[in-house]
Amino acid sequence: MAYWNKExxxxxxxxxxxxxxxxxxxxLRTMYDSSKFIHxxxxxxxxxxxxxxxxxxxxxxxxxxxxxxxxxxPDNLFVxxxxxxxxxxVSSGTTGNPIVVGxxxxxxxxxxxxxxxxxxxxxxxxxxxxxxxxxxxxFTGGLGVHYxxxxxxxxxxxxxxGNTERQIKMMQDLPITSFAGTPSYMFHIADxxxxxxxxxxxxxxxxxAIAGGEPWSESMRQKLQERTGIKVHNCYxxxxxYGPMFLECNEQDGLHVWADxxxxxxxxxxxxxxxxxxxxxxxxxxxxxxxxxxxxxKIGDISSLTWEKCGCGRTHPRLMRISGRTDDMLIVRxxxxxxxxxxxxxxxxxxxxPFYRITLTNENFMDSMTIDVEIGEDSLTEDxxxxxxxxxxxxxRLKDVLNIKAVVHLTLPGSLERFEGKSCHVxxxxxxx
Amino acid sequence: MPEENVIIQLSIFVNNEPGRLAAIARTLKxxxxxxxxxxxxESAEFGILRAIVDDPEESFEKIRQKGxxxxxxxxxxxxxxxxxxxxxxxxxxxxxxGINIEYGYAYAGKNLSAFFIRVDEPHRAVTALKxxxxxxxxxxxx
Numbered sequence: 001m002a003y004w005n006k007e008x009x010x011x012x013x014x015x016x017x018x019x020x021x022x023x024x025x026x027x028l029r030t031m032y033d034s035s036k037f038i039h040x041x042x043x044x045x046x047x048x049x050x051x052x053x054x055x056x057x058x059x060x061x062x063x064x065x066x067x068x069x070x071x072x073x074p075d076n077l078f079v080x081x082x083x084x085x086x087x088x089x090v091s092s093g094t095t096g097n098p099i100v101v102g103x104x105x106x107x108x109x110x111x112x113x114x115x116x117x118x119x120x121x122x123x124x125x126x127x128x129x130x131x132x133x134x135x136x137x138x139f140t141g142g143l144g145v146h147y148x149x150x151x152x153x154x155x156x157x158x159x160x161x162g163n164t165e166r167q168i169k170m171m172q173d174l175p176i177t178s179f180a181g182t183p184s185y186m187f188h189i190a191d192x193x194x195x196x197x198x199x200x201x202x203x204x205x206x207x208x209a210i211a212g213g214e215p216w217s218e219s220m221r222q223k224l225q226e227r228t229g230i231k232v233h234n235c236y237x238x239x240x241x242y243g244p245m246f247l248e249c250n251e252q253d254g255l256h257v258w259a260d261x262x263x264x265x266x267x268x269x270x271x272x273x274x275x276x277x278x279x280x281x282x283x284x285x286x287x288x289x290x291x292x293x294x295x296x297x298k299i300g301d302i303s304s305l306t307w308e309k310c311g312c313g314r315t316h317p318r319l320m321r322i323s324g325r326t327d328d329m330l331i332v333r334x335x336x337x338x339x340x341x342x343x344x345x346x347x348x349x350x351x352x353x354p355f356y357r358i359t360l361t362n363e364n365f366m367d368s369m370t371i372d373v374e375i376g377e378d379s380l381t382e383d384x385x386x387x388x389x390x391x392x393x394x395x396x397r398l399k400d401v402l403n404i405k406a407v408v409h410l411t412l413p414g415s416l417e418r419f420e421g422k423s424c425h426v427x428x429x430x431x432x433x
Numbered sequence: 434m435p436e437e438n439v440i441i442q443l444s445i446f447v448n449n450e451p452g453r454l455a456a457i458a459r460t461l462k463x464x465x466x467x468x469x470x471x472x473x474x475e476s477a478e479f480g481i482l483r484a485i486v487d488d489p490e491e492s493f494e495k496i497r498q499k500g501x502x503x504x505x506x507x508x509x510x511x512x513x514x515x516x517x518x519x520x521x522x523x524x525x526x527x528x529x530x531g532i533n534i535e536y537g538y539a540y541a542g543k544n545l546s547a548f549f550i551r552v553d554e555p556h557r558a559v560t561a562l563k564x565x566x567x568x569x570x571x572x573x574x575x
Contacts, residue, residue, distance in 0.1 A: 377502065380446060380502065380504065381504075382444040382446075382474075382481050382483070382504060382506055383535065384474065384476035384481070387476050387478055388476060388478075391478065409478055410478045410479075411448060411478065411479065412446050412447075412448050412479055412502055413502060414500075414502075415448050
């Protein structure tokens with residue numbers, strides 16, 4: 001069994017927790033002094049960084065939410081001047097502002113460290129060649145995986161997303177051993193290979209994959225593995241942390257959450273800590289973040305955490321598969337979509353009524369999103385060419401706003417069900433088994 | 434007078450789902466609306482039942498009161514003689530006059546065969562067709 005940082009990865013639980021508490025206090029001290037936001041938050045409950053002598057006490061610190069990041073757009077939460085920052089990423093925007101995340105060189109190093117420990121834990125090394133079809137650019141997936149892989153000596157093919165024909169050509173022509181990308185895109189590649197009569201087992205050297213960026217399930221993994229012969233490792237993260245960060249080891253039994261980089265709480269409805277292995281809302285604190293603070297951040301995901309030692313010998317806690325969301329955010333083909341964004345677009349068109357329904361399906365595990373929206377009675381015309389034109393204009397605007405394609409169906413006035421609540425607009429028919 | 438040759442067609446909108454047309458046809462029956470000619474068009478979005486009916490104004494009200502979405506559309510009826518070329522003659526006039534035919538459908542009655550067309554400028558089309566000697570259906574003929 002290879003380790004990237006053996007001493008640290010196998011430290012006993014008690015030592016790790018002690019280290020975690022120390023790092024937590026350091027981070028709080030630094031941010032208390034440099035971030036007005038954190039200073040005010042702690043002051044509002046009468047706490048000083050020195051008061052945090054236990055994890056129980058730490059739970060008195062108020063939460064940070066996505067809205068805090070959005071409201072402080074673009075860089076009001078940064079505690080480092082730009083000359084100390086070396087990179088910016090921008091997360092997919094919702095109605096209003098996107099979230100800009102900054103990185104110091106240490107932030108980038110810690111990000112890569114996290115992924116390097118993970119990639120090593122399932123057997124990757126400098127002998128590997130990685131085809132990275134995560135999107136490069138403002139999305140953290142592409143560059144995050146790229147630099148981490150390079151740092152450990154992996155040869156990277158920075159092919160980015162799309163152009164499936166070329167992806168398939170490269171994985172056959174080059175001795176590619178591994179993939180990184182979204183699981184749905186891996187299914188798509190598998191489908192196209194089937195159509196072309198390409199057998200990934202026989203015609204390529206691909207053995208491992210890193211899959212993340214969207215919700216998926218254990219049975220999807222089993223199917224993907226059976227179809228392709230590739231061992232697929234789940235990956236979890238968010239741009240607010242750094243980007244994709246935590247990976248599963250060879251055991252494929254939960255994501256190793258490095259205790260020296262992040263402190264993850266799992267809370268029940270009352271805000272109390274869940275027992276080991278019990279599901280609850282994740283609250284994440286980044287312990288070594290420099291560019292901006294991320295303290296008790298409600299990421300909105302639901303899962304469980306266990307400190308039970310992994311079969312691989314690593315002692316850090318493991319996070320199980322994300323099993324749900326606390327808000328109405330949808331993840332469609334790896335992109336965050338809020339119904340409020342769709343509502344915003346609908347509001348821009350005078351010929352539409354405010355009544356709509358979002359339907360998500362995933363044939364062959366490839367997500368698709370359909371939006372039924374009622375046309376206003378006055379705008380209804382029997383001229384089908386105009387109707388088609390209206391449909392296209394709504395689709396094109398949605399594509400601009402959401403960054404992914406949505407199929408639009410204009411429906412007749414009064415044909416959609418009227419709901420009181422908000423979340424009922426969404427019909428998620430995706431199946432992950 | 435172009436008006437007497439402009440015929441009111443009812444356009445009834447039907448959602449694309451099983452059983453919707455049957456439900457609408459039942460409503461028409463119950464409302465005693467008699468369709469002389471009709472055509473069923475579909476877009477990707479919904480279907481449109483286009484119908485020439487007895488007493489369009491009264492039928493329009495009856496259908497609307499049943500909660501069905503209906504619109505009035507002006508169409509023209511070209512009298513078709515039982516001989517080759519009658520469609521060509523009418524279409525040719527529209528073409529030369531730059532009048533666009535959006536859609537059309539045929540009707541064959543006991544005393545009269547006609548081709549109903551929807552054009553972008555019905556009044557101008559009536560004038561041009563009449564000047565070219567093409568017989569048009571009057572609203573009172575059907």
